[in-house]
Structures are given as C-alpha cells and as structure tokens.
Amino acid sequence: MHRSLCRQTVPWEAVIALDGVGPERLPTALASDPRMRTLSVPRPVGAASARNLALNLVRTPYVNWADDDDLFPDHAMAARLGALEQAGVGWCAGWSEDLHPDGTTTLWRCPAPPGRHEAGDVWTYWRSPADTIPIGPTTILARTELVRAAPMGGLVQGEDYMTAVGITSLASGILLPLPVYRYRKHPGQMTAQPGYDQLENAAREHAWQYGRSLRSLLHREVLSG
Incomplete structure (x- = not known):
C-alpha cells in the first residue's frame, strides 16, 4: 500500500489506525515517511471503530479508505480527483480488481x-441485501466533510458497506469506468477467515436497510421543501 501511494502523482497524506498495537510495529519505511501519520488505539476495537477514530486526524480535503494489504494503481488518485473537482460533486469512484498471488x-x-x-441513486442498483453491493467502498474518493457525515458503520464486518451507501446517498458523484483499487487476495485476509460468512447476510441486510431508509427520508425532505 505504501509503495503504491508513493507512485501517485498528486500530494497525499495517510493516517494509519493501529488497532491495539503500538507504533513500533510499523515498518521502517512507513515510520520514516513524514506523510504517514498514526493513531495507536490502546486496545483492539475492531475495524469500524479504529477507522472512525483515525478519521479525527484527517486534515486533507478528501478521503479514501484503504486496507494495508491492498494497493492503488498509479492513476487512482489523479483520475478521480480531476473528475471530482471538474464536476463539482461530492465523490468519485471507479472499478476494482482482485490481485491474485500469481500477479x-x-x-x-x-x-x-x-x-x-x-x-x-447508487443504492437503487442494490436490488436486495443478498446481491452484490452497488459500489466498491474503497474505490470512493470523497470530500472529507462528506465522509465525516457518513463514516464507517458500527458493525463487526461490512462496516464499509455503510460508508459507501451513506456517502453516495448524501451527495452526487461520478463513477469512472476504470479500475482504481486492487484487492490483494491472500489466505490472511479478513474475508477468508473461518466464520466470516456467519454474519455476512446480517451485515448486508443492515446496510441495505440503512440505504433504503436514508434515501427515503432525504427524498421526502426534498419533496416537502
């Protein structure tokens, strides 16, 4: 992830949430990079809470969530930033790629x-909770105030479904037809761990219902106004 950030063509700053571990666990390359800032959470709180607490330290005008075992294509930041600012929208996203062990x-x-x-409108492409989510959460580059208004949901998994639905429900945006994120597939990833599927349906149901309710309430406010 760090190496892919270093290949981006626009300025960036990263906030790393260390969930229950100290900064001594950071690789030297990250610890010595002034663009990398860290939040050490004193006890494990899970992905949703750690990410939301790290959001307090963000001081850039835009935010992109990412996992430390994934990476960005070289064009990822510049392409979305340019489209977002040109259109004057709240967010810009793209497609993603699974990166397999063989490359x-x-x-x-x-x-x-x-x-x-x-x-x-993005939520309307999520036909039912059992279907694939309508947009990739980590493909979204969004204005910081928008992400603060729609942070990670308080779930033990699927918390990123909540932020994707929230961000795209609160502001208009653009989806680019090009990959902007690569998920590195490996045995240690969270989605490959035993028991992960036990709560997946419930997490999807919660996020789907959240999107439906949010869209309904916002549309009623527009119509009544």
Whole structure:
C-alpha cells in the first residue's frame, strides 16, 4: 500500500489506525515517511471503530479508505480527483480488481453503471441485501466533510458497506469506468477467515436497510421543501 501511494502523482497524506498495537510495529519505511501519520488505539476495537477514530486526524480535503494489504494503481488518485473537482460533486469512484498471488488480476465492474449519479441513486442498483453491493467502498474518493457525515458503520464486518451507501446517498458523484483499487487476495485476509460468512447476510441486510431508509427520508425532505 505504501509503495503504491508513493507512485501517485498528486500530494497525499495517510493516517494509519493501529488497532491495539503500538507504533513500533510499523515498518521502517512507513515510520520514516513524514506523510504517514498514526493513531495507536490502546486496545483492539475492531475495524469500524479504529477507522472512525483515525478519521479525527484527517486534515486533507478528501478521503479514501484503504486496507494495508491492498494497493492503488498509479492513476487512482489523479483520475478521480480531476473528475471530482471538474464536476463539482461530492465523490468519485471507479472499478476494482482482485490481485491474485500469481500477479494476475480480475476486474470487478460494480452494479452501479459509469457516469454521474445523483444523491441516493447508487443504492437503487442494490436490488436486495443478498446481491452484490452497488459500489466498491474503497474505490470512493470523497470530500472529507462528506465522509465525516457518513463514516464507517458500527458493525463487526461490512462496516464499509455503510460508508459507501451513506456517502453516495448524501451527495452526487461520478463513477469512472476504470479500475482504481486492487484487492490483494491472500489466505490472511479478513474475508477468508473461518466464520466470516456467519454474519455476512446480517451485515448486508443492515446496510441495505440503512440505504433504503436514508434515501427515503432525504427524498421526502426534498419533496416537502
């Protein structure tokens, strides 16, 4: 992840949430990079809480969530930042790729189609909780105030479904037809651990219901106004 950030063509700063471990665990390359800032959470609190606490330290105008075992293509930041600022929208996203151990990739085109989406429209491409989520959470580059208004959900997993639905429900945005994130597939990833599937359906149901309710409430406010 750090190496991929160093290849980006726009300025960046990263906040690393250390969930229950100290900064001595950081690799030297990260610890010596002034663009890397850390939050050491004194006890393990889980991905959702650690990420939300790290959000307190963000001082850049835009935010992109990421996992430490993944990476960004070289064009990821510049392409989305340019499209976002040119259109004057709240967020810009793209497609993602699975990066396999042998170095090959598999492209994932999310259900939401490329182009501009008005607030709340992305959720409509999530037909039911059992279906694939409508947009990749880590493919979204969004204005910081928007991410603060729609942070990670308080779930033990699927917390990123909540932020994706929240961000795209509160502001209009653009989905680019190009991959902007690579998920590194390996045995140690959280989704590959025993028992992960036990709560997946419930997490999807919660996030889906959140999106439906949020869209309904916002549309009623627009219509009544």
